[in-house]
Amino acid sequence: MKKIFSGIQPSGIVTFGNYLGAMKHFVDFQASYDCTFCIVDQHAITVPQDPVALRDQKRKLAALYMAVGIDPNKSTIFIQSEVPAHAQLAWIMQCISYIGELERMTQFKDKSEGKTGVSAGLLTYPPLMAADILLYGADIVPVGDDQRQHLELTRTLAERFNRQYADIFTLPEPKILGRRIMSLQNPEKKMSKSDDNNKAFISMLDDEKTMTKKIKSAVTDSDPNIRFDEENKPGISNLLTIYSLLNDQSIEAIEKEYDGKGYGAFKTDLAELAVSVFRPIQQRFYEIYESDEVDNALDAGSDKANEQAQHLLQKAEEAMGLQRS
Numbered sequence: 001m002k003k004i005f006s007g008i009q010p011s012g013i014v015t016f017g018n019y020l021g022a023m024k025h026f027v028d029f030q031a032s033y034d035c036t037f038c039i040v041d042q043h044a045i046t047v048p049q050d051p052v053a054l055r056d057q058k059r060k061l062a063a064l065y066m067a068v069g070i071d072p073n074k075s076t077i078f079i080q081s082e083v084p085a086h087a088q089l090a091w092i093m094q095c096i097s098y099i100g101e102l103e104r105m106t107q108f109k110d111k112s113e114g115k116t117g118v119s120a121g122l123l124t125y126p127p128l129m130a131a132d133i134l135l136y137g138a139d140i141v142p143v144g145d146d147q148r149q150h151l152e153l154t155r156t157l158a159e160r161f162n163r164q165y166a167d168i169f170t171l172p173e174p175k176i177l178g179r180r181i182m183s184l185q186n187p188e189k190k191m192s193k194s195d196d197n198n199k200a201f202i203s204m205l206d207d208e209k210t211m212t213k214k215i216k217s218a219v220t221d222s223d224p225n226i227r228f229d230e231e232n233k234p235g236i237s238n239l240l241t242i243y244s245l246l247n248d249q250s251i252e253a254i255e256k257e258y259d260g261k262g263y264g265a266f267k268t269d270l271a272e273l274a275v276s277v278f279r280p281i282q283q284r285f286y287e288i289y290e291s292d293e294v295d296n297a298l299d300a301g302s303d304k305a306n307e308q309a310q311h312l313l314q315k316a317e318e319a320m321g322l323q324r325s
């Protein structure tokens with residue numbers, strides 16, 4: 001069975017962007033792949049996090065993975081920092097990365113631009129991501145479009161290691177899952193759980209009133225036609241994308257349905273649709289979050305992940321001369 005690996009940062013609560021761009025699709029992979037889904041807390045600390053909030057966000061992310069339908073009996077769910085091999089292989093990956101190629105990563109440029117005191121971890125974020133993937137021999141890595149460059153670098157590092165030391169790493173294939181979901185307040189920017197403006201994103205745990213309010217105050221343009229045109233009408237195009245992904249309906253069909261109806265009616269229906277999709281997920285979430293299920297799944301997940309990861313780490317260390325014999 002082919003292997004799938006993917007991860008989400010617990011740097012906030014999972015947004016519509018993470019859900020529609022990644023998490024929603026993970027569920028379907030379970031039937032035909034051996035899946036591992038990671039809560040990447042070591043990536044989250046590349047920018048400052050409140051320790052108490054971070055701990056809670058990790059448990060919430062685990063419960064959300066399960067609430068959307070990831071079954072811990074079929075797939076492995078675990079926390080990155082509970083598997084030390086990630087940081088160990090990340091160091092090896094850093095040693096074969098060039099500073100120039102890390103500085104070229106657009107995520108690094110975006111997150112460091114105009115900031116003083118940028119952490120070294122922000123620069124070495126991609127070698128840690130490469131380690132995550134390579135430790136499990138992943139064949140396929142499903143991610144949103146914003147992670148494409150990191151995956152290209154992962155393949156470059158795996159190839160470089162295989163050529164220089166020993167042919168031990170599987171070259172992972174990226175599986176780009178779909179369109180980028182944009183900020184509701186600035187549709188030129190991607191929706192992000194760490195946005196300072198909390199009207200810019202919808203969290204999967206926002207209550208019904210908040211979700212509705214955020215959708216109704218989403219930025220659109222002055223031409224009232226509901227038409228998909230990312231260049232000239234980015235706001236409504238983003239809302240059409242969200243509608244289409246929530247309802248598994250084509251954008252053309254939605255455009256036709258709302259022809260001549262105006263933004264107000266469209267936003268009201270989109271808010272109702274969003275609430276109806278997330279109500280059952282939130283109900284399951286609170287049941288799981290308040291039970292022992294999260295810790296049981298995470299304990300079993302970290303045991304399984306440690307066992308698998310140790311095997312490839314040892315091979316990589318041997319190949320580089322780090323093991324004594």
Ligand code: TYM
Nearest residue numbers: 006007008009017018021022040129143144180181190191
């Ligand atoms: P993160 O936590 O930013 O996002 C998790 C997943 O959600 C996707 N995504 C989006 N998709 C569409 N529209 C958006 N606005 C949007 N925002 C986020 C991301 O593409 C991602 O698939 N570096 C990764 C985490 C990571 C990882 C890994 C992923 C660490 N190690 C190994 C795969 C494999 C990240 O920051 O994801």
